[in-house]
Amino acid sequence: MSALTRSRSVPTNIPNDINLEYYTQRARGGAGLITTEGTLICQQGTEWQNAPGLWNQDQIAAWKRITDAVHAEGGLIFSQLCHLGRVSHPDAPEQKASGMPVYGPSSIAARGGKFRFLPGQPGYVTPVAVDDPHFFIDLHRQAAINAKEAGFDGVELHAAGGFLVQQFLDSTSNKRTDAYGGSIENRARFGLEILKEFVSVWGNKRVAVRLNPTGGYNDMGMPLQENIDTFQYFISQADDLDLGYICLLRYNPALDPEIDGQLRAIKHDVLKTYRPCIKKSPLFLNSGLTPEEANELIAAKEIDAAVFGVLWIGHPDLAKRIEHDIPLDAKLDPETFYGRGPQIPYEEQKKGYTDYPAARL
Structure with a gap:
């Protein structure tokens, strides 16, 4: 089960009883490995309201209830750790509470964007350039330590989505002139150093990374050959760490926004292009797969494993349905995918989240 942002950690950023029920249902439904929704490494850095974090003891304790429940159902669960970088907004409640500006590798705004929970639906802003990347590397390390205390089985670095790690990797958002910008090796340094910190905390086989080489989402994507060269280098270097897995997202039209009259993604065959770079780590594939x-x-x-996302939303027993050849028949309501904010009554947060029924076996 892939990471799926569902924005149900109301009223703040601490996992709650509804989150507990959601993950328990899917562990019971046969998810061999659950990757959590993108879990924030600090209060600063959130595009989504009511996304959970893993930077304080209350969050650690709340996640521990969830990991214990998943384990009781025989499942495994990795925490996907992330920072959203330049695709945050200074008027977002959590961002304001952090007392920090919106950061990116360089002072370059992402085009597009829409913050539906803010008045006027503003787009992205020009970020403050990160002064010392080690500050954010250290935040990732601490979140990995917290994930261990919370009982997770491992951690996945969110290096996709147009978020901070991918922003460092992509030359359209990274114009730095220090050791973290310019050449492919320099742009890859930030993400690779985080992975090495994760390995120092967890050991290599309990660490993973998620990548989207076709870009598009949140204004990501370089010219084709530069894009290929960059991701082949990053993937080869990550693979040398002999990770638990490398998860690649293939091209998905739903993640390909139109910007300035053109689709943004860099379309190419992800498996054909990057499979030869992966020799030690298992390869997982995600995005639009059918069973x-x-x-x-x-x-x-x-591939070594298939990763499903949207299919798990409406089928809490997806794996068992596939195993027993039971139809995938849920009628999804996209309006409930990302929650509707803390002003919605608690019981109503379950709609489209934990109220999809399991099949009778």
Whole structure:
């Protein structure tokens, strides 16, 4: 089960009883490995309201209830750790509470964006350039330590989504002239140093990374050859760490926004282009897979595991349905995907989240 931002940690950023029920349902439904929704490494750095964090003891204790419940159902759960960098907004409640500005690798705003929970639906702003990348590397390390205390089985670095790690990697958002900008090796340094910190805390096989080489979302993407060269280098270097897995997202039209009259993504065959770079770490594939396609790719040894996202939203027992050939028949309501804010009564937060029924076996 892939990371799925659902924005149900109301009223603040601490996982609650509804989150507990949600993850328990899916562990019970056969999810072999659950990756949590993007979990914030600090209060500063959130595009989503009511996204959970992992920077304080209250959050650690709340996540411990969830990891214990997942383990009781026989499941495994990794925490996906992230910082959203330049795609935060200074008027977002959590951002204001942090007392910090919006940061990015360089003072370059992402185009587009929409903060539906802010008056006027503003877009992205020009960020303050990160002065010392080690500050954010250290925040990631501490979050990895916190994840261990919270009982997780490992951590996944969110290096996709147009968030901070991908912003450092991409030359359109990173114009730095220090050791973290310019060449491919320098732009890759930030994410790779975080992965090495994760490995120092967890050991290599309990660390993973999620990447989206086709970009698009949140204004990501370089010219094709530079894009390929950059991701081939990063993936090869990450693979040398012999990670628990490397999860690649393939091109998905739903994550390809139109900006200035053109689709933003850099379309290319992710498996064909990057599979040769991965020799030590298992390769996971995500984004729009069907169970039938997943079985074919695994049988052909093109991937080591299939990762499903949206299918888990409406089918809390997705794995068992696939195993027993039960139809995937949920009628999804996209209006409930990302919650509706803390002003909605607590019981109503369950709509489209924990009220999808399991099939009768």
